[in-house]
Amino acid sequence: MPSNPTKLKIIWLQGMTCNGNTHSFLNDPALGNLLESVELLHHPLLPCTLTLQQLVKKLPKSDILIFEGAYSASFERAGMVMESLLMTLALKAKHIIAMGSCASFGGIFKEHDPAHISGIVFDKENDSGPLRDMRKKVITLSGCPAHPKWLSFVIDMIRLNKPILVDEYRRPRELYGYLVHNGCLRNEYFEWKVDSDHFGTKEGCLFYAQGCQGPFTHGSCNKILWNEVSSKTRAGTPCVGCTEPTFPKRELFTTKTYMSIPSEMPLGIPKRSYLALAGAAKSFHIKRLEERLIDDHA
Amino acid sequence: MTKEERKVSIMTKALELFSKEGFYQTTMPSIAEKIGMSVGNLYNYFTSKEMLAKDLILYIANILGDEIRKINESPASTQEKIKAIVHMYFRIAQERPETIEYFLRVYLSNREVFQNCCAGMICVSAFVTELMIFFEEGVRAGDLRDQDFFSAFGLFMGYLGGMVFLNGEKILPKSLESYEHTIAENIYNALKSH
Ligand code: SF4
Ligand code: SF4
Numbered sequence: 240m241p242s243n244p245t246k247l248k249i250i251w252l253q254g255m256t257c258n259g260n261t262h263s264f265l266n267d268p269a270l271g272n273l274l275e276s277v278e279l280l281h282h283p284l285l286p287c288t289l290t291l292q293q294l295v296k297k298l299p300k301s302d303i304l305i306f307e308g309a310y311s312a313s314f315e316r317a318g319m320v321m322e323s324l325l326m327t328l329a330l331k332a333k334h335i336i337a338m339g340s341c342a343s344f345g346g347i348f349k350e351h352d353p354a355h356i357s358g359i360v361f362d363k364e365n366d367s368g369p370l371r372d373m374r375k376k377v378i379t380l381s382g383c384p385a386h387p388k389w390l391s392f393v394i395d396m397i398r399l400n401k402p403i404l405v406d407e408y409r410r411p412r413e414l415y416g417y418l419v420h421n422g423c424l425r426n427e428y429f430e431w432k433v434d435s436d437h438f439g440t441k442e443g444c445l446f447y448a449q450g451c452q453g454p455f456t457h458g459s460c461n462k463i464l465w466n467e468v469s470s471k472t473r474a475g476t477p478c479v480g481c482t483e484p485t486f487p488k489r490e491l492f493t494t495k496t497y498m499s500i501p502s503e504m505p506l507g508i509p510k511r512s513y514l515a516l517a518g519a520a521k522s523f524h525i526k527r528l529e530e531r532l533i534d535d536h537a
Numbered sequence: 538m539t540k541e542e543r544k545v546s547i548m549t550k551a552l553e554l555f556s557k558e559g560f561y562q563t564t565m566p567s568i569a570e571k572i573g574m575s576v577g578n579l580y581n582y583f584t585s586k587e588m589l590a591k592d593l594i595l596y597i598a599n600i601l602g603d604e605i606r607k608i609n610e611s612p613a614s615t616q617e618k619i620k621a622i623v624h625m626y627f628r629i630a631q632e633r634p635e636t637i638e639y640f641l642r643v644y645l646s647n648r649e650v651f652q653n654c655c656a657g658m659i660c661v662s663a664f665v666t667e668l669m670i671f672f673e674e675g676v677r678a679g680d681l682r683d684q685d686f687f688s689a690f691g692l693f694m695g696y697l698g699g700m701v702f703l704n705g706e707k708i709l710p711k712s713l714e715s716y717e718h719t720i721a722e723n724i725y726n727a728l729k730s731h
Contacts, residue, residue: 497676522657
């Protein structure tokens, strides 16, 4: 237990959002415990101390300001434009969390008006968002949505006063040091280049035929499972790379190839090395991997 | 002479025999005799004829791979690279005919020999990988049409292999290099984007 039993004061503020991260957070099985250790000054759905109107009127200090949704200077909440609302609350917050890909990089909402919509610190890959000068106190939790446990991890680390190591986009390394490809149940199919032609099969890798971006997407989706049971790639749908500043890409379900060779290599793997291995692996036929796991043995 | 150097010199002699006599006609004793070494000693370097055959194909794939790699890494345009690859291939076919002969007459014609030790493309990977890179970069640059790798690979290498074969059979009325220019142009025209 922390030596200081005072509860962390949290404000959850929404920019332009679909509520996805709010809903994702409600799925944390440990939500009950977490809520006992914090005080929600404001939250769009959960019981909290202040209504939105009261929040905007008081503009209180907080330990953690969680911002969900994309930023646009002129977007209003309770009659106050984001430019002043976010800035004021951010200045008075000890820690800030960019919750989800829209708050992190602009995400889906940025597509509507790319020139004026961004994340709070980053605008895609550039650190030109409104809170860029406060970036030291911002933690990025990109994802569409972010996993509830990623948020509870960060809140816990802050509560216990422990340092959080971050990457170049201020994402916690503990959560984003991995690639989605790490821990995917389909790794053996990837190694031997056995692809799946459909969504939802138990067999096959989704890299060549379905556009899976697991090999170049940072995230622990195959380590900290969704709803504690599965992940996109485990269930047989491709990772769409939602944690990266490049999200959303076009043609999410196809892998761009040049003469059958994927245009993007798995992260950090030189093209020559990848092709030498992949070309060799592809020329073998491994019967076990080409069979259905269950149906062919019924 | 180091063991590695000795190995290469054995391989060079064996290559000549294999490409002239074929895989089955060439025996370990005939190779040993050609080098002037005892059969027993030859086995110190290569544990079987199959192993020697495998090392040879790796050796040739590496020579071709290194050559194409140099071309890939040069600043030339895709069209110039096609010319350079054709030129390189025909040059090797002239200067070291036994390498291409081995590739065509031993490796491709006796697949059963290579099935165990060289399954799939594993022994020619150095060469195939460089061609993959050549095609990938050509399409990425917008010079070549996007298509299945093997359709393009077959067109390019089948054509070159066929010409070298005809040349070896003494069927071509002119020298191999006199066809270089038109062949490179044909390949480019067949593969280019429109
Ligand atoms: S499905 Fe995606 S994450 Fe899984 S092994 Fe294939 S490429 Fe990697
Ligand atoms: S698997 Fe990929 S698309 Fe799905 S949540 Fe994880 S990072 Fe996002």
